[in-house]
Amino acid sequence: MQWTPAINPKRFHLEQLLAVRGVSLDWLNSGDTDPYCAANVARFSFVAADKVIPFHYRGAIADSPEILAWLQELADQAREVQAERGAPVAAVNHGRSLLLLGPTGTGKTHQAYGAIRDLALAGVAARWVVTTAADLYAALRPRHGIDSEAEFRRYRDASVLLLDDLGAERKPTEFTEEINFRLINWRYENHLPTLITSNLVPKEIGARLGDRVTSRLIEMCERVVFSGPDRRRGEAA
Numbered sequence: 001m002q003w004t005p006a007i008n009p010k011r012f013h014l015e016q017l018l019a020v021r022g023v024s025l026d027w028l029n030s031g032d033t034d035p036y037c038a039a040n041v042a043r044f045s046f047v048a049a050d051k052v053i054p055f056h057y058r059g060a061i062a063d064s065p066e067i068l069a070w071l072q073e074l075a076d077q078a079r080e081v082q083a084e085r086g087a088p089v090a091a092v093n094h095g096r097s098l099l100l101l102g103p104t105g106t107g108k109t110h111q112a113y114g115a116i117r118d119l120a121l122a123g124v125a126a127r128w129v130v131t132t133a134a135d136l137y138a139a140l141r142p143r144h145g146i147d148s149e150a151e152f153r154r155y156r157d158a159s160v161l162l163l164d165d166l167g168a169e170r171k172p173t174e175f176t177e178e179i180n181f182r183l184i185n186w187r188y189e190n191h192l193p194t195l196i197t198s199n200l201v202p203k204e205i206g207a208r209l210g211d212r213v214t215s216r217l218i219e220m221c222e223r224v225v226f227s228g229p230d231r232r233r234g235e236a237a
């Protein structure tokens with residue numbers, strides 16, 4: 001864990017998050033000797049999160065109780081393992097997964113990026129890899145000069161993976177089905193925490209993602225269903 005100097009809350013859009021969670025900036029910027037202290041892990045994590053969170057969601061705050069409960073469980077588990085092993089840092093390595101379902105514009109992606117920021121604030125280390133399903137398939141498409149398997153392992157082995165918009169493509173192909181299965185199966189077998197969003201409704205999932213993927217998702221994930229109008233259209237109106 002690298003030492004991270006005091007961070008400017010404005011630079012990381014932290015003022016509201018700190019206020020909502022009742023965490024002081026003094027705490028976040030505390031601890032000037034121990035790189036493994038929770039405050040340094042939090043600072044380090046905010047710097048890392050900033051690199052994977054898109055500009056639009058830079059200030060996102062998760063407020064879904066199910067998401068907050070899931071994050072709490074991941075953080076608690078990380079601290080338990082740290083205590084058992086006498087590890088210097090609490091790090092998220094294993095845990096349950098979360099499936100956010102709901103129509104377009106109901107705030108799934110906002111909640112997902114908010115979750116990344118909240119886990120950072122908890123002061124546990126988590127190496128997030130984030131992608132949309134569409135970008136994942138594009139990144140893995142076999143092409144000259146690219147080792148698709150090495151690229152695949154980057155997503156497969158992420159300590160926490162955000163897979164946004166699974167099942168959104170109009171026509172699943174053999175290629176996308178194979179990627180979905182290999183990715184979900186690996187994360188299922190290894191209990192790797194995965195945050196998945198999808199605009200499928202629960203009863204569409206089986207037909208769209210296939211039985212093998214669906215069955216694993218049901219076992220590995222808590223499910224949160226979002227509803228309501230498309231917030232994007234609301235903004236435009």
Ligand SMILES: Nc1ncnc2c1ncn2[C@@H]1O[C@H](COP(=O)(O)OP(=O)(O)O)[C@@H](O)[C@H]1O
Nearest residue numbers: 056102103104105106107108109110111231232
């Ligand atoms: N809790 C929230 N507070 C403020 N803006 C939000 C919130 N949830 C969603 N939004 C905004 O509403 C729009 C749709 O949210 P998004 O998470 O992208 O939806 P989805 O991923 O479900 O399609 C985005 O512009 C997003 O920034």
Ligand SMILES: [Mg+2]
Nearest residue numbers: 108109164165
């Ligand atoms: Mg989205």
